Amino acid sequence: xxxxxxxxxxALIVDDEDLARHVVRELLKTHPEIEILAECANGFEAAKACxxxxxxxxxxxxxxxxxxxxxVLELIGTDVSVIFTTAYDQYAMRAFEVHAVDYLLKPIGxxxxxxxxxxxxxxIGKKLPEPHELASAARxxxxxLERLVVKDGTRVTLIPIAKLDYVEAQDDYVALASQGxxxxxxxxxxxxxxxxxxxxxxxxxxxxxxxxxxxxxxxPYAKDSRIAIxxxxxxxxxxxxxxxxxxxxLDERK
Amino acid sequence: xxxLFTRGRFGLYLVAWIPLAAILTYLMASGGRMGWLESTVxxxxxxxxxxxICLSAWYSAKSAPLNATSPPRLWLTxxxxxxxxxxxxxxxxxxxxxxxxxAPFFSGLSDRFSGQFxxxxxxxxxxxxxxxxxxxxxxxxxxxxxxxxxxxxxxxLARDAELRALKxxxxxxxxxxxxxxxxxxxxxxxxxxxxxxxxLAEFLRMTLGLGEKNGIPLSEELSLLERFLxxxxxxxxARLQMQEEIQEESKTVVIPPLILQPLVENAIVHGIANxxxxxxxxxxxxxxxxxxxxxxxxxxxxxSTPNRRSGMGLANVRRRxxxxxxxxxxxxxxxxxxxxxxxxxxxxxxxxxxN
Numbered sequence: 001x002x003x004x005x006x007x008x009x010x011a012l013i014v015d016d017e018d019l020a021r022h023v024v025r026e027l028l029k030t031h032p033e034i035e036i037l038a039e040c041a042n043g044f045e046a047a048k049a050c051x052x053x054x055x056x057x058x059x060x061x062x063x064x065x066x067x068x069x070x071x072v073l074e075l076i077g078t079d080v081s082v083i084f085t086t087a088y089d090q091y092a093m094r095a096f097e098v099h100a101v102d103y104l105l106k107p108i109g110x111x112x113x114x115x116x117x118x119x120x121x122x123x124i125g126k127k128l129p130e131p132h133e134l135a136s137a138a139r140x141x142x143x144x145l146e147r148l149v150v151k152d153g154t155r156v157t158l159i160p161i162a163k164l165d166y167v168e169a170q171d172d173y174v175a176l177a178s179q180g181x182x183x184x185x186x187x188x189x190x191x192x193x194x195x196x197x198x199x200x201x202x203x204x205x206x207x208x209x210x211x212x213x214x215x216x217x218x219x220p221y222a223k224d225s226r227i228a229i230x231x232x233x234x235x236x237x238x239x240x241x242x243x244x245x246x247x248x249x250l251d252e253r254k
Numbered sequence: 255x256x257x258l259f260t261r262g263r264f265g266l267y268l269v270a271w272i273p274l275a276a277i278l279t280y281l282m283a284s285g286g287r288m289g290w291l292e293s294t295v296x297x298x299x300x301x302x303x304x305x306x307i308c309l310s311a312w313y314s315a316k317s318a319p320l321n322a323t324s325p326p327r328l329w330l331t332x333x334x335x336x337x338x339x340x341x342x343x344x345x346x347x348x349x350x351x352x353x354x355x356x357a358p359f360f361s362g363l364s365d366r367f368s369g370q371f372x373x374x375x376x377x378x379x380x381x382x383x384x385x386x387x388x389x390x391x392x393x394x395x396x397x398x399x400x401x402x403x404x405x406x407x408x409x410x411l412a413r414d415a416e417l418r419a420l421k422x423x424x425x426x427x428x429x430x431x432x433x434x435x436x437x438x439x440x441x442x443x444x445x446x447x448x449x450x451x452x453x454l455a456e457f458l459r460m461t462l463g464l465g466e467k468n469g470i471p472l473s474e475e476l477s478l479l480e481r482f483l484x485x486x487x488x489x490x491x492a493r494l495q496m497q498e499e500i501q502e503e504s505k506t507v508v509i510p511p512l513i514l515q516p517l518v519e520n521a522i523v524h525g526i527a528n529x530x531x532x533x534x535x536x537x538x539x540x541x542x543x544x545x546x547x548x549x550x551x552x553x554x555x556x557x558s559t560p561n562r563r564s565g566m567g568l569a570n571v572r573r574r575x576x577x578x579x580x581x582x583x584x585x586x587x588x589x590x591x592x593x594x595x596x597x598x599x600x601x602x603x604x605x606x607x608x609n
Contacts, residue, residue, distance in 0.1 A: 016530065017431075018491055019438035026441050042530045065528040066555070087430035106430055107437035147557075160557060 009121065010053065013039045014046040014072065015061035015085065020106065024059050024085070027113045034117075043067025043075075047156060050076040056124050059104075062086040062138075066158070070135035071149040075156060078128040081120045095138035099129040132187055136195050144197040148176060150183040157183055161200075165214045166236060167192060169207040180232065202249055204228055204242035212249060256312055257392055268305060274381055275301035281373050287366050295354070296367065300347050304378060307339055308385035315389035332386050340378030344371055413577060424461055425519060428485075435489045450488055457481040464511035469603070472539060472546070473505040475514050479537070482515060486522050493532025494522065501540040507602050509546065510578055516567035517550040517596050525552035525594055547599045554594040568596070575600065 011034050015021045021039050028034050037053045040046040043064055050058070060082050062069040069084055084103040086092055096103040102116045102123075128134075139145075148159045159178045168175040168182075169189035176183045185192075193203055203209050214230045218238060221227045226238040228246075238246065258267050275298045283293040318331050351367035354360045432454050439447035460478045464470065487494050514537075521535045533553030540547055568587065575583040575598075583600040 016527075017435075017489060019435045019442070019489065022442050023434065023438040026438075063527070065530045066557075087434060088426050106434035108434075158557065 009034045009057055009124070010037050010055045011035065011057040011059065012037055012046065012049055012053065012055040013059045014043070014064070014069070015039075015059070016041050016064045017061075020061065020085070023106075023108055027108065027110065031117070043069075043072045044156060046072045047075040047151070048154070050080070051154065055080060057081045057083070057120055059083050059085055062089060062092050067149065067156070068135075070131060070138060073128070073131040073134065074149050075151050078131065080128070081124045081126075082128060083116050083120050089138070091140050092138040095134055098137055099134050101129065101134065132191060132195070136191075139195075145195040148183075148185065150176065150185050152183065159183065161196070162213075164201075165211055165230060165232070166234070167201075167209040177234070199249070202242070202246050204236060204238045204246055206239065208236050208242075210236060210246075212246075212253075215246075218243070218246070256309060257396065258309065258312070268302070271301050271305045274377075278374075278377050281377065282370050285370060285373065287369050288363075292360065292363060292366070295360075296347070296351060296363075300343070300350065300374075303346060304343050304381060307343060308382055310339070311335075311382060311385035312389040312392070315386055315393055319393070320390055332383060336379045336382040336386075339382050340375050343378040344374050347371075347374055424458070425523075427523070428482075428519065431489055432485050435485075439488070446488070450485065453481050453485050457485065461512065461515075467511050469508040470511045471505065472500075472507050472509055472548075475509060475511065476500065476505070478512075479515060479518055482518065483535075486526075490522070490526060490532060493529070494526050495532065495534045497534060497536040499536070499538040504539040504541045504546055507541065507546045509600065510574055513571060513574060513598075514548060514550065516571050517598070520567045520596075521550055521552035521594070525554040528555050529553065541602065544602055545599045546602055547597065549595060549597050551593055551595045553592055554589075556589065556591065571598075 011028070013021050013024050013036060015024070018041075021041075025036065025039070028036060034057070037055050038045075038049045040049050043066060046058070046060070047067075049055075058076075058080055060069045060072060062084055063086065064072075067075075069086075073082065082101065084092070084096060084101060085106055085108065086103060087106045093103065093105075095101075102120050104112060104116055136145075144161075146161055148161070148164065150157045150159065159176060163178045165177045165179075167189060168177065170184070172186060172188070173184045174187050174189050174192055176185060189203075189207065189209065193201070193209055196209065200212050201209050202212060210228060210230070214232070216229050216231045218226050218228050221237070224240050226243055228236045228238050230236065258264050278297040278301060279290070279293045282288050282297060283290045288296075314331065314335055318328055320328070323331075347367070348364075348371075352364045355362060355364035432450070436447050436450050436454070439450060457478065460474075460481065464478075483494075483496055487496070518535065518537065526533050526535065536549070536551040538549045538551075568585075572585050575585055579600055584598070586595075586597045586599075588595040588597065
């Protein structure tokens with residue numbers, strides 16, 4: 001660390017496989033300007049290390065246990081330069097191409113590595129595309145979100161989609177209601193709606209998406225409007241268009 | 255070959271002529287000039303002869319297929335043939351009546367019969383057209399049966415090809431990850447890198463030959479799995495723990511090739527790879543009451559998202575088992591709190607595995 005002053009770029013290596021991290025470390029040996037701050041074996045460590053060290057560049061593996069590379073990106077924000085690494089994932093690759101994000105295919109070749117590094121260097125300080133947009137572009141067609149990742153301060157919560165009761169729009173955020181708790185996440189309700197399985201989730205109102213499984217009954221409220229009463233007695237407004245969507249879906253299920 | 259020239263069918267064909275002969279008898283007798291006995295004696299033999307003549311209808315129907323012949327031509331062909339053959343028949347009838355009339359009992363029959371020529375000609379004409387239309391019915395039945403057989407054959411071939419492809423399938427993830435491990439080892443541990451290359455080569459070589467085979471002894475699948483696991487062990491290190499409980503007796507049982515490999519691969523990809531701290535894969539096999547029972551069990555994280563390929567491997571295994579054993583093989587998937595278990599039971603088939 002004595003030469004830390006010469007090191008202009010501070011990097012993090014994130015991969016659940018020891019050998020894969022080793023490859024990146026070896027490739028970085030010829031780059032004295034890059035300082036390896038830490039190596040992380042999972043997404044939680046990566047999120048923590050990011051908060052602690054504020055790196056300039058992250059080598060981020062896509063397939064990792066619990067938190068994927070995309071989840072990590074959601075947690076750490078978009079102010080960091082990222083080079084994704086992946087063994088084989090055609091959808092992720094296409095998402096990277098579309099959003100012009102750097103990525104490396106394993107096994108990683110020297111030439112390709114240098115190229116990606118040069119590009120990443122030139123991007124340091126610039127913002128990344130919205131993580132959830134990137135993540136949804138990387139999902140195979142006809143496949144929906146299976147869980148949500150939320151950060152409350154330093155705590156990371158995973159909400160499996162089946163445990164999501166309803167979603168409420170709040171300005172630039174969405175409040176995710178799950179098991180009696182609400183979690184805030186910075187995303188628009190429309191973009192979240194697009195990631196949810198339309199067979200299970202319905203937009204019942206401009207500001208509400210509900211999990212169909214949780215709807216106990218629907219009652220008339222005022223002229224042209226109704227309210228949905230959930231199994232935990234939460235009451236949500238239902239707009240006229242929302243009621244039509246809800247009814248269509250319920251009829252379909254019969 | 256005429257379709258009626260098979261056992262049983264020709265008899266039926268002749269039986270079908272009995273009512274026609276009866277009609278002819280009736281027509282001739284009701285004319286008043288011939289008696290009932292005479293009519294019967296003339297009509298029945300004549301109908302037997304005409305039954306043979308009418309067999310030719312099938313050939314003319316075949317040479318003028320319905321969908322490839324213009325209607326005027328079709329009618330012309332068959333009407334001319336009917337008229338001609340009917341005339342021939344009338345001449346034969348005349349000769350027959352002449353022969354009969356030489357017997358004292360039927361004397362004068364020849365003259366009485368000559369008045370019936372128009373009836374005979376008309377009947378012959380219609381009978382032949384009837385034979386032509388029946389021939390078309392037979393032809394179309396035959397075509398549809400052929401089409402059905404062809405469709406069946408095609409689907410069987412398609413299924414075979416698909417199964418071959420499924421058998422030969424090696425997950426590309428596995429290959430890329432292995433290559434990545436080798437790439438890392440070349441600098442970290444060259445000896446190990448070389449060892450890994452050999453393992454990978456052995457594994458690939460073994461899978462290549464298997465696509466051709468219908469069955470292999472369990473021991474062969476196990477030695478393939480040994481390579482597979484050794485490779486994954488390099489990748490996951492201490493995160494992957496293995497346990498094997500193989501009953502000696504079960505090793506000789508013949509199983510479809512690469513039927514366990516996808517299950518073990520799933521255990522690693524969906525089980526171990528999703529656990530930061532790693533886990534355990536247990537493989538057990540035993541023979542019970544004419545069945546081979548294999549269990550692949552792994553620790554897993556029930557909260558983790560099902561991976562993209564999740565279910566594909568299992569569905570493939572299930573389809574292959576169904577195609578081969580029908581309902582005699584059972585594949586049970588039991589996700590417990592921390593353990594994911596796949597239990598496979600398949601009938602032990604006699605044979606040496608070389609079929």
